Amino acid sequence: VIAAVEGLVAELRLVGIPVSASEYIDALSALRFVDLGDRTAVKTAIGAAVVKDAQHESAYSTVFDLYFAGRSLDRADGGAADQDAGPDPGNQGGPGGQPSGPGDGGGGVLDSVDDDSLTRLLLTALEANDPALLRALAAAVVTRYAGMEPGRPVAGTYYLYRAMRAVAPDRLPARLLAAAPDNGDDGLARMLLTEEYERRVADFQREVEAEIRRRLVADRGAADVARTLRRPLPEDAGFLTGSAAQIAQLRDTVQPLARKLAARLAYRQRHRRRGPLDFRRTVRESMSTGGVPMTPVFRPPRPAKPELVILADISGSVSNFAVFTLHLTYALRTEFTRVRSFVFVDTVDEVTEILAGADNIAAATAEINARGCGVWLDGHSDYGNSLRSFRERYGDQLRSRSTVLVLGDARTNYHAPGAEALKELSRRAGHLFWLNPESYSAWDSGDSVISQYAPFCDAVFECRNIRQLRAFIEQLG
Amino acid sequence: VTSTEDAAAAGDAGSAAGHRFESGARVAELLRGVGYLPDAKIATVVHLGDRLGKPVLVEGPAGTGKTELAKSVAAMTGARLIRLQCYEGMDEAKALYEWDYRKQLLAIQLHTADAGSLFAEDFLLTRPLLEAIRATEPVVLLVDEVDRLDVEAEALLLEVLSDYQVSIPELGTVSARQVPMVFLTSNGSRELSEALKRRCLYLHIDYPAVEREREIVLARVPGISAALATQLAQVIRSLRLLDLKKRPSVSETLDWARTLLVLGADRIDSELIEATMPVLLKNQADIELALKKLGDQAR
Numbered sequence: 001v002i003a004a005v006e007g008l009v010a011e012l013r014l015v016g017i018p019v020s021a022s023e024y025i026d027a028l029s030a031l032r033f034v035d036l037g038d039r040t041a042v043k044t045a046i047g048a049a050v051v052k053d054a055q056h057e058s059a060y061s062t063v064f065d066l067y068f069a070g071r072s073l074d075r076a077d078g079g080a081a082d083q084d085a086g087p088d089p090g091n092q093g094g095p096g097g098q099p100s101g102p103g104d105g106g107g108g109v110l111d112s113v114d115d116d117s118l119t120r121l122l123l124t125a126l127e128a129n130d131p132a133l134l135r136a137l138a139a140a141v142v143t144r145y146a147g148m149e150p151g152r153p154v155a156g157t158y159y160l161y162r163a164m165r166a167v168a169p170d171r172l173p174a175r176l177l178a179a180a181p182d183n184g185d186d187g188l189a190r191m192l193l194t195e196e197y198e199r200r201v202a203d204f205q206r207e208v209e210a211e212i213r214r215r216l217v218a219d220r221g222a223a224d225v226a227r228t229l230r231r232p233l234p235e236d237a238g239f240l241t242g243s244a245a246q247i248a249q250l251r252d253t254v255q256p257l258a259r260k261l262a263a264r265l266a267y268r269q270r271h272r273r274r275g276p277l278d279f280r281r282t283v284r285e286s287m288s289t290g291g292v293p294m295t296p297v298f299r300p301p302r303p304a305k306p307e308l309v310i311l312a313d314i315s316g317s318v319s320n321f322a323v324f325t326l327h328l329t330y331a332l333r334t335e336f337t338r339v340r341s342f343v344f345v346d347t348v349d350e351v352t353e354i355l356a357g358a359d360n361i362a363a364a365t366a367e368i369n370a371r372g373c374g375v376w377l378d379g380h381s382d383y384g385n386s387l388r389s390f391r392e393r394y395g396d397q398l399r400s401r402s403t404v405l406v407l408g409d410a411r412t413n414y415h416a417p418g419a420e421a422l423k424e425l426s427r428r429a430g431h432l433f434w435l436n437p438e439s440y441s442a443w444d445s446g447d448s449v450i451s452q453y454a455p456f457c458d459a460v461f462e463c464r465n466i467r468q469l470r471a472f473i474e475q476l477g
Numbered sequence: 478v479t480s481t482e483d484a485a486a487a488g489d490a491g492s493a494a495g496h497r498f499e500s501g502a503r504v505a506e507l508l509r510g511v512g513y514l515p516d517a518k519i520a521t522v523v524h525l526g527d528r529l530g531k532p533v534l535v536e537g538p539a540g541t542g543k544t545e546l547a548k549s550v551a552a553m554t555g556a557r558l559i560r561l562q563c564y565e566g567m568d569e570a571k572a573l574y575e576w577d578y579r580k581q582l583l584a585i586q587l588h589t590a591d592a593g594s595l596f597a598e599d600f601l602l603t604r605p606l607l608e609a610i611r612a613t614e615p616v617v618l619l620v621d622e623v624d625r626l627d628v629e630a631e632a633l634l635l636e637v638l639s640d641y642q643v644s645i646p647e648l649g650t651v652s653a654r655q656v657p658m659v660f661l662t663s664n665g666s667r668e669l670s671e672a673l674k675r676r677c678l679y680l681h682i683d684y685p686a687v688e689r690e691r692e693i694v695l696a697r698v699p700g701i702s703a704a705l706a707t708q709l710a711q712v713i714r715s716l717r718l719l720d721l722k723k724r725p726s727v728s729e730t731l732d733w734a735r736t737l738l739v740l741g742a743d744r745i746d747s748e749l750i751e752a753t754m755p756v757l758l759k760n761q762a763d764i765e766l767a768l769k770k771l772g773d774q775a776r
Contacts, residue, residue: 018671020671020675022675023675026529026531026678029529030525030528030529030678033524033525033528033529034501034521034524034525035500040517040518040521041501041517041521044517044518044521044522045521045522045525047679048521048522048525048533048678048679048680049525049678049679051679052534052674052675052677052679053679054536054537054665054681054683057681188712188745188746188747188750188771189708191715191771192708192711192712192715195711195714195715195718196687196711199687255666256665256666256667256668259666259667260667362720
C-alpha cells in the first residue's frame, strides 16, 4: 500500500499539485482507519489529506484510478489487473445484479451475444440504472469495439472514441425516451427525463473510460500510463493553447483574483502617499513644547481610489485569451471604484458602459461583437493605430493615480508599433503594466514588437496561465 | 492551566476520547439520526478528522450545508458547539482572548491585587478559540467563513489548529484538555494559505446528486410525496446546469419544497415553476434565463 501511495504522491507532484511531506504522512495514517477493501473510502481518505483545492480533484481522481486500478484493494475489480488482453476482466464482479439480462453465468455470455442484443441490454441497464450491469457492459463494449492492442504508448483517447462510436451515445437518450412508459405531451417531464438519461449515458461513458484505463494500466503499468495521460491543471492551462472548455472553467478562479488585484493596487497607493501637513494640529501639538512646532502632524492620506484602465486586445489571434480578458475585466468592474475598459483590434473603443449595462458576461461579449468594437479597417491587429487613437481620445484623462494594464501579444502585423504613443501614456499614468499571453521564447519573433514597448512599461510579464497571473498579482504588493 | 501535568492530562484525555466513532458508516448513521444526510465522502472525512485529531476544512458553494454539518456533528455527539464567525478585520482580541482591563483597573484601585496577580485567570476574557481549548466537556469548534479573514489573521488559527494550544505571554501556554472536533468552512472567495490547508483535512461539498437531494427533501420536509420530491430534485438539477449567477442552494430547494406543500401541489408543471421561481432564484436575469429554458422545452 505504501508503495502505491508513494507512486500516487510522486505523480501528483509531477502534475503540479503540491503535496507536502506532512500531508503524505497524514494520508498514510488516514489509511489506518479506513477499510482498505473499500475503494471509495480509500480514495476519499487519501484525497482529504493531500488534495486541498476543489479544482485539483478531477486530476487527483484520474491519478488515483491509475495507481489503484488493479490492486487487490478493490474487490470489485479484483482480478482485472492480473489478466492481460485476455477474455474479459471487468465482468467477474459484474453480472450478479442483472435484472433482465439474457445470461447470468458471467463474462462469456456478454461476449457471445450479438451487437443488437448488447445494445438492447445496454438500454435496459440504463433504464434500470443498475451499476453492476453497466460496469459489466462497459467492459464488454471495450472488448468488442475498442480494438485495444497491447504495448502501444497511447493515452486511450482513441480507444474511447472507437468504443463510444459503436454505442452512439448521442442517440441513446432519445431511444430511452421513446421506450419510456410515461411519454405524454408534458414538455417539462420529458425535459427532466432527457436530462436524467443524458446523465446516465455520461456516467456510462466514464465507466468505459475507466475500463480502458484499467486495461492500459494492466498492460503497461501505472507510471507509464500516467505519463501519457498527464494533462495540465486548470491553473496551468495556457490562455492561447487551452480548449474553450478549459478557459470557461477558469471563470470561477477569476473573481477572487480580481479582488486580490484590486486590494493590492489600493494597498500600494495607500502606502506610497503621505497626507499633507495638518497645520492646525501641528500648532495645537506645539503648545506642549512652548509653541515650538517640534513634531509636524500630517493628515491621514485620503483613502485610495485606484483607477484602473484596461486595454485589451480582442483580435482573433488571441481569441481565447480575449475571452479570459473579458472575464477578468468584468470581474474587476465589481471590485474597483473606477475601472475603465477598452478593447482594441486596430483601433480602440471604450466598453465600460457595455460591461456595466450587461447582466452577464455572455451578453456583454455578444454586444461587443455586435457593435464591432475595436475594429476600424479590416479587423487585423494594429497596435500602433490603437495606441495612437487611445492617446488622442482618452490620453488626457489619465492621472497619476491611474494604473494602465495592457493585455495583448504585441503582434502588430508589421504595422508601425507606435511606441511613442505608449511612452506618452506611460508618462501620464501612475503605472503601466503589460501582460503578454505568449511564451517568453516567442517574444520578438515574427511580427511581435514587445521589446519596443517594454522600455515604457513599469514591467512586462509573461502571463500564459492563471499561475502566472497570480504571480503577477503577488509581486504587486 | 499552564503546567505540564495539564498538557499530559490533555494528551491522555485526547487519546481516550480520540475515537468517538468506530467507522465512517457509523458516522453516517449518527448523522442521519439528527437529520443530516451525508454521502459516503462526508462521513469518511468526518470520521478521519476525529480519528486523526485534525481539523476539517469544508469548502463548497454557498448553501450546501457546510455549517449545518458542524452543527449536526455537535448534535449527534451531544457536544457543545462553539462558533467563531470570521469577518474582515477580526483580531486576536475577538478570536482568542482579551484582558478585562476595567476589572484590572478596579482591582488596582481597591488594592486587592498586586502587579503579579493582575494577569490571572480572573481577568481573562475567553473568546471562542480559547474557550474551545479550555472546555472540559466535549465541544465542536466551528470556524465559520474562514476565507473572510485577512491573510495575516489566519495565522491566529495556526497554533490552535495544529497543537490545540494557545500561548498567552503573561500566563504561558494553555493546552487543550480534550481534542475538540474542529470544522472550518470557506466559500472559496479567496485562496487560503498553504500553512492553514496543510493542517487540515480537506472536504469539498458540492451540490448533492439528484438521489441525495431527493432524500434530503424527504427527510427535511415532512408530508411531501416521494414522486414530488423526485421531480423537484430533477428540476433543481436542471436549473443548476444553467449558467446562473447564483445557483439554487439546498436550503432554497427546501424552501421551495415547503412552498409547494403549502400550495398543495402534487406534481410540478411549467406554470407552477413560473409562479414560484422567486423562491429559488433571487436575481431577475437568472429568473429570465430559467423561464426561457423551461419555455423552450415545454413548447
